[in-house]
Amino acid sequence: MKKHEILLRIDLQCGTCGALTHRGETVDSSEKKPKDKPFNPAEGVKFCPCCGAGYERYCMRCHKKADMFFEEYWPEEDECVRTYVPAKRCSSCNAGLEVDHRGKDKPEE
Ligand SMILES: [Zn+2]
Numbered sequence: 001m002k003k004h005e006i007l008l009r010i011d012l013q014c015g016t017c018g019a020l021t022h023r024g025e026t027v028d029s030s031e032k033k034p035k036d037k038p039f040n041p042a043e044g045v046k047f048c049p050c051c052g053a054g055y056e057r058y059c060m061r062c063h064k065k066a067d068m069f070f071e072e073y074w075p076e077e078d079e080c081v082r083t084y085v086p087a088k089r090c091s092s093c094n095a096g097l098e099v100d101h102r103g104k105d106k107p108e109e
């Protein structure tokens, strides 16, 4: 039986300027590895090299770290590209986390 390895490519997208940072490639050779800690996409790369905005966001209301979310896209059957973007809303209390809009409430509606 052919061992099925998936090439996983991780990109981080800045939530402020939209610049993509190539995080690296990892081979996800399925279930065998012990998951000692949850995967942290922003580990080692905490800030956008273009504008300096942080990738990790904390909720100002409940003070929890908001996990980044990702979108997957499969250019090949065994190749996965994941683009992580900073969370726009807190998963606990649903407060908005957009730094740009903080403090200046433009009436948009
Ligand atoms: Zn940026």
Ligand SMILES: [Zn+2]
Pocket: 059, 060, 061, 062, 063, 064, 090, 091, 092, 093, 094, 095
């Ligand atoms: Zn919250």
